[in-house]
Amino acid sequence: MKVLVTAKRVPDPEQKVKIKDSQVDVSGMNWVVNPFDEYAVETALRLCEVVKGGKAERFGEVVVLSIGPQDETTKEIRSCLAMGADRAIHVVADDANLDSWVVAQVVKKIYEEEKPDLLLMGKQAVDGDSNQAGQIVAGLLGLAQACFAAHIESFPDKKELVVTREVDGGVELKKVPLPSVVTVDLRIVSPKAIKNNQTEDSYEYGDGPRYASLKGIMKAKKKPIDVKKLGDLGVDTGIRVKHTTFNPPPERAGGVRVKDVAELLDKLQNEAKVL
Amino acid sequence: MGDHQMSNVLIFCEHKDGKLKTASLPAITWGREVAKHTGGQVYGVLMGPGAAAAAADAARFLSKAVTVEDGGLEKYLAETYATALSKAVKDLGVSHLGATSTNLAKDLFPRASALIGAGMISEVIGVKGPKAFIRPTNAGNALGVVEVLTPVVVATVRQTEFAPAEALPAAGGVESASAGPLSTLGAEYLGVKLSESSRPDLSEAKVVVSGGRGMKNGENFKVLEELTDLFGGALGATRAACDAGYVPNDLQVGQTGKVVAPDLYIAVGISGAIQHLAGMKGSKVIVAVNKDEEAPIFQVADYGLVSTWEAAMPEIIAGVKKAKG
Numbered sequence: 001m002k003v004l005v006t007a008k009r010v011p012d013p014e015q016k017v018k019i020k021d022s023q024v025d026v027s028g029m030n031w032v033v034n035p036f037d038e039y040a041v042e043t044a045l046r047l048c049e050v051v052k053g054g055k056a057e058r059f060g061e062v063v064v065l066s067i068g069p070q071d072e073t074t075k076e077i078r079s080c081l082a083m084g085a086d087r088a089i090h091v092v093a094d095d096a097n098l099d100s101w102v103v104a105q106v107v108k109k110i111y112e113e114e115k116p117d118l119l120l121m122g123k124q125a126v127d128g129d130s131n132q133a134g135q136i137v138a139g140l141l142g143l144a145q146a147c148f149a150a151h152i153e154s155f156p157d158k159k160e161l162v163v164t165r166e167v168d169g170g171v172e173l174k175k176v177p178l179p180s181v182v183t184v185d186l187r188i189v190s191p192k193a194i195k196n197n198q199t200e201d202s203y204e205y206g207d208g209p210r211y212a213s214l215k216g217i218m219k220a221k222k223k224p225i226d227v228k229k230l231g232d233l234g235v236d237t238g239i240r241v242k243h244t245t246f247n248p249p250p251e252r253a254g255g256v257r258v259k260d261v262a263e264l265l266d267k268l269q270n271e272a273k274v275l
Numbered sequence: 276m277g278d279h280q281m282s283n284v285l286i287f288c289e290h291k292d293g294k295l296k297t298a299s300l301p302a303i304t305w306g307r308e309v310a311k312h313t314g315g316q317v318y319g320v321l322m323g324p325g326a327a328a329a330a331a332d333a334a335r336f337l338s339k340a341v342t343v344e345d346g347g348l349e350k351y352l353a354e355t356y357a358t359a360l361s362k363a364v365k366d367l368g369v370s371h372l373g374a375t376s377t378n379l380a381k382d383l384f385p386r387a388s389a390l391i392g393a394g395m396i397s398e399v400i401g402v403k404g405p406k407a408f409i410r411p412t413n414a415g416n417a418l419g420v421v422e423v424l425t426p427v428v429v430a431t432v433r434q435t436e437f438a439p440a441e442a443l444p445a446a447g448g449v450e451s452a453s454a455g456p457l458s459t460l461g462a463e464y465l466g467v468k469l470s471e472s473s474r475p476d477l478s479e480a481k482v483v484v485s486g487g488r489g490m491k492n493g494e495n496f497k498v499l500e501e502l503t504d505l506f507g508g509a510l511g512a513t514r515a516a517c518d519a520g521y522v523p524n525d526l527q528v529g530q531t532g533k534v535v536a537p538d539l540y541i542a543v544g545i546s547g548a549i550q551h552l553a554g555m556k557g558s559k560v561i562v563a564v565n566k567d568e569e570a571p572i573f574q575v576a577d578y579g580l581v582s583t584w585e586a587a588m589p590e591i592i593a594g595v596k597k598a599k600g
């Protein structure tokens with residue numbers, strides 16, 4: 001199994017967002033791998049390894065694709081490699097020249113070059129919050145899609161996946177052939193979210209994506225990163241959606257601390273009039 | 276005729292049991308705001324089994340309701356629905372396609388936008404012009420003005436930011452259209468597991484009572500359910516509570532869950548992480564019960580009570596019972 005995983009570098013979502021001159025001010029921010037993409041890397045690794053007697057053995061190839069600025073993106077790519085991905089492709093582009101459409105064009109192009117069995121993506125980049133790129137690529141490639149995956153079952157002898165998807169009011173089961181596009185949701189990193197029918201059924205992963213081991217970090221330094229320029233790919237690089245200005249959301253007026261339940265009920269009844 | 280037609284708006288209308296789903300009404304309101312700028316009409320498209328049966332109900336809000344039924348649309352699949360939807364957009368020659376941002380629309384719309392060749396905007400919260408909209412980014416901590424640069428605009432609309440549309444004085448007509456050739460591309464729908472609930476939809480409820488990891492287990496959520504039902508409200512939760520299996524996942528409120536904006540939001544045992552706040556900051560009145568006085572949830576709460584829920588909830592429930600008579 002060969003899996004192509006996309007990973008975006010985003011400002012650490014735990015930091016406070018500052019707006020300066022009508023733009024999101026990213027100066028001095030910490031950058032991390034988009035959490036959903038970190039989950040996608042974890043998913044790819046779980047799909048491509050057999051765990052028996054506590055030991056993991058790889059049987060597939062995991063290739064990471066990241067589109068981002070020249071030097072800055074390397075750290076996030078290395079951290080995916082340190083988790084266990086085999087190699088990476090870095091398409092150099094400035095974030096301002098990207099939207100989900102251009103990202104999808106690039107991913108499509110690399111998909112066609114790499115011909116993976118599966119294209120795994122996060123459901124959403126937590127800076128832009130668009131939740132579009134995976135579905136767009138699937139549409140452009142004419143591939144089936146299974147979005148918002150909470151559980152994936154793969155089979156050693158069948159080119160298909162059974163994906164449990166988060167839908168309105170519950171979950172849906174969808175079968176997709178391989179190759180196809182899967183985008184992952186939060187629960188995909190729960191201990192038993194991936195069943196590849198090779199790792200023993202009783203095995204439980206830790207909750208959340210794996211941490212890179214020291215050995216993994218050392219190894220990652222030697223893993224290949226193929227750097228390409230956006231302009232050299234021969235794809236449509238025209239954005240279709242342009243974010244022009246940003247404003248902070250309206251502040252909520254500060255509230256009060258009530259001293260006990262009686263005061264709370266009184267406020268709800270007589271001040272807020274919601275009771 | 277061409278120019279005039281190009282400025283019409285098409286709303287993807289979800290339907291169930293012969294009725295338009297109320298979740299789609301805010302999208303129709305968005306459509307009307309856009310149509311004010313374009314001078315066009317607001318059409319709706321209903322797809323799949325039961326579309327024709329629900330069309331009359333939907334047409335009360337629309338200039339025209341178009342139904343697309345086809346054996347290939349028996350079960351929802353993004354693969355077939357996106358193809359049929361993009362055909363409807365092209366055949367009707369509309370300039371805008373919109374829907375309320377349900378999970379279904381989030382799955383379907385970007386794919387349809389790719390087939391249409393249109394730029395798409397997710398989670399629109401305001402209309403600035405025919406092709407300019409406001410949308411939240413960075414977990415709602417920035418509001419961006421976004422312009423679409425393609426002739427056709429595709430958008431999903433945040434349900435809580437547009438009022439449900441009122442019926443028109445005169446209902447529009449109903450037409451049927453063909454889906455065209457469809458392929459599942461090998462995808463197959465295998466079934467759904469829906470969580471049973473008699474409560475109102477989270478995104479539509481007037482009161483939402485949410486619990487977090489501080490509730491410690493699923494059993495303890497019964498206390499919150501009791502309070503929820505006194506208000507006739509909906510139950511919500513944090514990611515931590517969903518992941519721990521206290522409650523089903525579709526109750527998750529937040530950046531990547533449901534966005535709610537009820538008249539009253541009661542947060543119990545919730546710390547107030549950025550990602551959770553993104554889903555409930557728009558509530559009119561926020562109440563927080565948390566034993567930790569430093570919890571960030573208190574920064575957005577109108578009324579904060581520093582207490583364990585074990586100590587506070589029985590009295591709150593008794594008080595609400597009394598007030599509700």
Ligand SMILES: Cc1cc2nc3c(=O)[nH]c(=O)nc-3n(C[C@H](O)[C@H](O)[C@H](O)COP(=O)(O)OP(=O)(O)OC[C@H]3O[C@@H](n4cnc5c(N)ncnc54)[C@H](O)[C@@H]3O)c2cc1C
Nearest residue numbers: 487488489513514515529530531532544546551566583584
């Ligand atoms: C990519 C990504 C997306 C995410 N999306 C979402 C999302 O959409 N929605 C969401 O909710 N989260 C989301 N999260 C998770 C989020 O970051 C937080 O981890 C989560 O919201 C914390 O949930 P919590 O408040 O229940 O738990 P905690 O942060 O553990 O807080 C528990 C609180 O309960 C209080 N408490 C404990 N015992 C008691 C008691 N007896 N009585 C009263 N109070 C008590 C504690 O003081 C504490 O404040 C996301 C995270 C990531 C990385």
Ligand SMILES: Nc1ncnc2c1ncn2[C@@H]1O[C@H](COP(=O)(O)O)[C@@H](O)[C@H]1O
Nearest residue numbers: 006007008067122124125130131132133
């Ligand atoms: N610059 C990028 N580089 C690599 N992958 C990306 C990039 N932007 C978006 N993606 C992928 O597309 C998914 C959805 O992104 P979005 O549509 O921007 O919310 C993300 O979770 C990533 O997997």
